[in-house]
Amino acid sequence: MIETAGLKFSYSQKKEFELDVPFLNFREGEITSLIGPNGSGKTTLLKIITGIIERFEGTVRIKGKDIRGYGSKDRGRLIAYIPQAGADIFDFSVEEIVSMGRRPYMSFGAGAGKEGIKKINxxxxxxxxxxxxxxxxxxxxxxxxKAVYICRAIVQEAEILVMDEATAFLDIHHTADTLKSIKKLAKEGKTVITVSHDINLCSEISDEIVLMKNGKVKRTGKP
Structure with missing residues (x-):
């Protein structure tokens, strides 16, 4: 589903930090977890895969097509991104944020429609x-x-789910619901990519674990 090759990226010309990932793939129907210390490049890699960061060396191909070749609406049908809670605080209502997940399916100026509203509720x-x-x-x-962002991703019905610290800030009940949802989506054939500091959680849900450090992939393997 997702193939990457020769990825390089730095936030500044000084290259105090540089992402350098020669090769990494993510498969349909599997959960891949990125683990590693803060500053290892996990979130940066997610932002490249999702198209948030567009200027980088190398290629990201989704279903055989370069990520930069997808328009925003097509990309929205392909990829749902759940950021770290608190990364973006908008003064929108909960319902408005979740409704944004239906935008890739809406005509200009139209609402979510009856079916979309049912999914949102x-x-x-x-x-x-x-x-x-x-x-x-x-x-x-x-x-x-965090739960609101997860709801938005669910109603987006994208083929790829990318989650940055999926269970951060969640209580036990919501964590269990989230893990159940992640596993269900993978069983339905979706590609799921998560970032986490919780190695035990990653071992429980992941098909593949990718260890990152200093912008590089140090190891990949089964939990």
Whole structure:
């Protein structure tokens, strides 16, 4: 599903940090977890794979096509990205944020439609957020914001799910729900990529673990 080759990226010309990943693939129906210390390049790699970072050396091919060749709507149907909670705090309501997951399927100026609204409400209910759907994101806890982003990804129905610290800030109940959702999506044939500091959690859910350090892949293998 995702093939990368010769990836190189630095945030500055001084190259105090440089991502250097010669080769890394992610397969359909599998969960791949990226682990490693802070600053090892995990989130940077996610941002390249999802197209957030566009200027980099090398290639990222999804279904045989370069990521830079996809338009924003097509990319939205392919990839759902869940950032770290708190990375982006918008003053939108919970319902508005989750509804954004349906944008790749909407015509210009149109709403989510009856079917889309059903999916949105079902996702909110599954994470216990129905009574908070009119609350502003800035009023929520870190765990609640993370759950909102997960709901948005679920209703997006993309083929690839990319999660940065998927269970960070979540309580035990929401963590269990999230892990259950991740496993279910992989069984449905979706490509799932996660970043985590929790090695035990990665070992529990992953088909492949990628260890990163100083911008490089140090080891890959089964848990």
């Amino acid at each position: 079902a996702a909110l209910e599954s994470f216990g957020l129905s009574d908070k759907k009119h609350r502003k994101m800035s009023e929520l806890s870190g765990g609640e914001r």
